[in-house]
Amino acid sequence: MPKNVAAIVCAAGPGTRFGGKRKKQFVDVNGRAVFVRSIELFANRDDVRQVLLGISKEDEEIVDVKWGANLKFFGVKTFFGGGERFDTIRTALELLGDDIDLIAVHDACRCCATEQLVSEVIAAAARSGAAIPACPVTATLKEAKDGVIARTVDRANLVEAQTPQVFEAALLRKAYDNLANLDPAQVTDDAFLVEALGHEVSIVRTDSSNIKITVPSDVPIAEAILKSRPKPKPEGPIGPYIEAQW
Ligand SMILES: Nc1ccn([C@@H]2O[C@H](COP(=O)(O)OP(=O)(O)OP(=O)(O)O)[C@@H](O)[C@H]2O)c(=O)n1
Numbered sequence: 001m002p003k004n005v006a007a008i009v010c011a012a013g014p015g016t017r018f019g020g021k022r023k024k025q026f027v028d029v030n031g032r033a034v035f036v037r038s039i040e041l042f043a044n045r046d047d048v049r050q051v052l053l054g055i056s057k058e059d060e061e062i063v064d065v066k067w068g069a070n071l072k073f074f075g076v077k078t079f080f081g082g083g084e085r086f087d088t089i090r091t092a093l094e095l096l097g098d099d100i101d102l103i104a105v106h107d108a109c110r111c112c113a114t115e116q117l118v119s120e121v122i123a124a125a126a127r128s129g130a131a132i133p134a135c136p137v138t139a140t141l142k143e144a145k146d147g148v149i150a151r152t153v154d155r156a157n158l159v160e161a162q163t164p165q166v167f168e169a170a171l172l173r174k175a176y177d178n179l180a181n182l183d184p185a186q187v188t189d190d191a192f193l194v195e196a197l198g199h200e201v202s203i204v205r206t207d208s209s210n211i212k213i214t215v216p217s218d219v220p221i222a223e224a225i226l227k228s229r230p231k232p233k234p235e236g237p238i239g240p241y242i243e244a245q246w
């Protein structure tokens with residue numbers, strides 16, 4: 001039986017590493033804002049019942065003025081995130097309906113994720129309760145100490161965690177209930193909280209094209225990735241409308 005999915009799109013971060021006048025989630029990438037591209041991954045899906053967009057209070061006006069009408073049209077509910085990414089998600093959990101089976105947490109700044117990847121992670125989480133996309137590490141990794149190489153790390157089993165990360169709703173809630181018992185510095189993704197419960201997290205193997213825009217030089221890379229993909233053919237009135245109106 002198909003599951004009811006909710007998506008939490010996290011766009012409340014300060015973007016410190018990106019810097020600049022406009023926060024990275026609101027920057028234009030090939031004609032549409034980064035966070036808009038992330039929302040579209042979920043707002044058009046039949047299995048997604050709720051889309052929540054976490055923003056910072058200081059961005060309320062820009063979001064409302066530039067995108068408010070379309071967010072309303074697509075039924076996206078905005079809320080104010082917190083100081084840390086996990087605070088944003090914890091707040092979102094309070095806003096989800098009781099009919100939600102699976103929760104997909106996505107970085108607004110991973111605007112190159114594909115619909116296929118979203119489907120695969122949802123399907124994996126429906127089977128195992130918890131699934132994330134991850135790509136094998138390709139770099140040679142060194143551990144540094146006092147300015148010199150301490151050792152070369154064996155990368156054979158290392159993967160880079162990405163989003164969307166999808167979890168059974170009850171499991172993610174339980175994982176967040178345990179947050180106070182963990183070192184906040186270690187909580188850089190939601191899978192970590194689920195791992196801390198001892199629950200297995202499935203991996204959907206992907207590649208590095210699901211880039212997280214973190215620094216300014218990531219923008220042209222994201223643009224090139226998006227340009228390299230075949231443009232989807234509009235299947236109905238909703239397709240061209242989204243392209244034209246956002
Ligand atoms: N309190 C926070 C922190 C982060 N995020 C979101 O989580 C995603 C991944 O976080 P990251 O890339 O680390 O974004 P920032 O925290 O904004 O970046 P930085 O660490 O450079 O300040 C981003 O889409 C960001 O907006 C969020 O919703 N709430």
Ligand SMILES: C[C@](O)(CO)[C@H](O)COP(=O)(O)O
Nearest residue numbers: 107161162163188189190212
């Ligand atoms: C979940 C995540 O995308 C893992 O790659 C996370 O948002 C990473 O954030 P970071 O602050 O850049 O580690």
